[in-house]
Amino acid sequence: MARRKKVYEGKAKILFEGPEPGTLVQYFKDDATAGNGAKKDVIDGKGVLNNRLSEFFMTGLQSIGVPTHFIKRLNMREQLIRQVEIVPLEVIVRNYAAGSMAKRLGMEEGTLLPRPIVEFSYKDDKLGDPLVPEEYIIAFGWASQQDLDDIIALALRVNDFMSGVMHGVGIKLVDFKIEIGRVWDGEFPRLVVADEISPDSCRLWDIETGAKLDKDVFRRDLGSLTDAYTEVARRLGVLPSNVTHRPKPTLIN
Ligand SMILES: Nc1ncnc2c1ncn2[C@@H]1O[C@H](COP(=O)(O)OP(=O)(O)O)[C@@H](O)[C@H]1O
Ligand SMILES: [Mg+2]
DSSP states (O other), X not given: OOOOOEEEEOSSEEEEEOSSTTEEEEEEOSEXXXXXXXXXXXXXXXXXXXXXXXXXXXXXXXXXXXXXXEEEEOSSSEEEEEOOEEOXXXXXXXXXXXXXXHHHHTOOTTOEEEEEEEEEEEOOGGGTOOEEOHHHHHHTTSSOHHHHHHHHHHHHHHHHHHHHHHHHXXXXXXXXXXXXXXXXEXXXXXXXXXXXXXXXXXXXXXXXXXXXXSTHHHHTTOSOXXXXXXXXXXXXXXXXXXXXXXXXXXXXX
16 A cells, blocks of 8 residues: 555644545554653553544444544554544533642542533643633634534533443543534534544543543553553443453453
């Protein structure tokens, strides 16, 4: 196959030109970073798991009518996606206090919030993705008021879906981050869920034990990240057939 043109290489993924105009191939790397690249490592098998898990969540969202950039998975590490204009925001939905919110407000991690809270960070690695009020987003033209209303509605639908799916396998969805893209159907822009949805971009706690099953395992040196992600994939029934990391043998009925 002819060498594909690399469009962008980020911290966790590489984007290549896709086979058709308006498409991209998203390659999931094994690289893990935290604290905006301050902590780095290569975690064997992470890319394979995140490719599968993101496919699982994006296709699930599509099945309930939430539009996403996902077209199809190509192989263990790659998926075909629709090219979008990324809205330069990290859209964060929180159900329980954790991470930066818990720190900022002096709340204990795990405190149930009165309702899901949607917040926005400006996507800029050099600035460390600072939290921004909606007023900034509109004044600087990163998104319109209408876009923001639509983004919040989308984010809350993603939250309901993800919370339900996770609850079904004994996992609490504490918070997560999504990115939103704009696609053009002729003259008309539409907003879709883009980037990835995986344990890299969610906080997932085991309901029974409180064990962390997400990137905090890496951020806070709590053990094997691959084991944690494999556990999430196993519970959801989306383990790839030839993944090498299995925490324990599974019984097949
Ligand atoms: N469908 C898409 N079209 C165009 N860009 C996308 C799409 N989905 C995700 N992206 C962008 O591709 C990059 C994915 O690589 P990643 O390693 O996550 O980068 P980063 O280090 O910037 O977070 C991100 O910058 C993300 O905004
Ligand atoms: Mg990213």
